[in-house]
Amino acid sequence: MMIQVVRVQSFQIGLVFRHGGFVRKLSTGTHWLWPNETVHIYNRGMLFEKPPVDLAILLAEPEVAFELDVIDVADNELVLQYENGQYQRLLNRGRWAFWKGVHQFTYVRVDLTQLAVPAEVDLASLLPQPLSAYVRSYTVEAHEKGVLFIDWTFSRVLDAGTYHWWKNNIPVHVLKVDMRQQQMEVSGQEILTRDKASLRVSFFVQYRVVDVMKALVDNKEYDRQLYVLMQLALREYIGNQTLDQLLETKSDLAEVVIRSSAGKAEAIGVELRGGGLRDIILPGDMRDILNQVLMAEKKAQANSIMRREETASTRSLLNTARLMEENEMLWKLKEMEYVEKIAEKVSSISLSGNGQLLDQLKGLFGTSKN
Template structure:
């Protein structure tokens, strides 16, 4: 029985016509009149908004009907150490990994394929990195980047150390970097090259005279050789902390409380000298060490306060005695002058009388002013 079927293919579609289960024709946009001639017809519509030919068993279908599909599809094949960058109308949109086959519709977008040889190196050029890192990347490209690209940002005054499969390869300067991570483990360790501080706080330590102290130490340091630091220690910060902690405990444990309080700068120098060489062996530079706090137990603090108070009181008593001695010596000298000089004696009496008179509210005079002067004060010529 002969029958006709009409089907309409939209502008953004292509139709795969199967006759008795075998691909017979690719239907293009428009109205298509199909003659069945008793055969079973089936049409599979393909949306070209996704340029990837992703029907079920796509590769098998292409291989079995290559002559029919080659005019409509572009096949991308990559080798074992090769990948391909696929651009739609000049815009990077997909990455084909090594040892892979992928099919793309030739229409309506223009397909461009750029092969990349991984044997030439894993570093991604800055121009390509900018394309890969753009914010509006399509979903397929974003998924490929997450699977095949390792990117890293190295900040100013920092250095980046590139490790491939656990082996150090090179030191990266500040800036953006990207590498292909296909079948390789790529890692960039970023190391801060600026001055850094470290606090060794809350250390409970016994001094040589068995006084329990709580001590806080501060240190300033810098990474001098980043490669050496990462190779020598899995955690160079933790290692430096331990070295400072051990040196602090040793320095305090060999000193009495009085010597600690008397010369803290000497203690700082001792700790610095003990740790500096070990820090250099770790690829670090110890710049300075300072003892911030020495916290005493409550009862010891009260005893020291009493000692300080007694010392200050003794100093005050010495000053008071010195002033009293000076005042007595001055009075003795004045008395000797008066003894040898009657006129000076009478002047002193007048000064005393003046002071007394200032404090008297009423003064009654008998015998007149002349009698008062004659009887109260008489200066012998």
């Protein structure tokens, strides 16, 4: 049996075993081994993977333990490995061993039982990988505000931004609300007027959330509460009006409803900014009745106008007759006017008789007043 010759480079380390048991460590240089010895050579700065024997046995040897960085990671921990400030790898639960030399590593240990991510953990470079499985993230957009609940208890109001917490058994919830002006439709409302006329009304309201605490913490489902609030205000206003009053003053409905609801809306963190009546729909029989009333009113107006015109025309004729009676020249001019109008419609005139032509024309145009 021949003696083995092994050379260990400056960036390497060797471990010699005999019959499965550790014998010695080999440093840089050339070494001779007995035939019944085996050697395992490892690169310094690398992970000690698949040791020939249990790692705990090797760590009991002082010369081996001195050459290793051993990191124990508990079930509720993570360890981040860095070299010269650059992330290298994530160590989860278990025992990790790295050979010393060549690479100088530093480690950041984090406790997953806590929510807050330490400032020394640069999430910008570690998300989405490798920490996506361990971090929960919430984003609040620029037009939003958020409310943070930790373990079902209010914590704080969140401004626009992205927030990160470790994943663990502590419940974390973020409720968000849009801070821009919004519009709500209150449509298809079946309402009775004071005189028992049935109407279907559609209304819209413009609003903006101004108090996040009231909207999301002090009240539940503020938008549904606002809908019911506007619904009740509409019913109250319309229920106190007759149909005729409502149709005459419908332009005032939105202003009155919004003004009466502003205080209650403020209590749920909402500011009412405007609104309007979109539709008033009457039942078919009610529409027919109103159309008949409208037609009767229009006919009465037409008859009144015709009577006024007839009276004015008769009065004008009477005045003309009185003037003609008092002024013979005016009478003659009127006659000539009528003859002229008749002549415009006559294409030819035939004259006959024994008298002279001049006498005939005189008889035609010179008729004297009797």
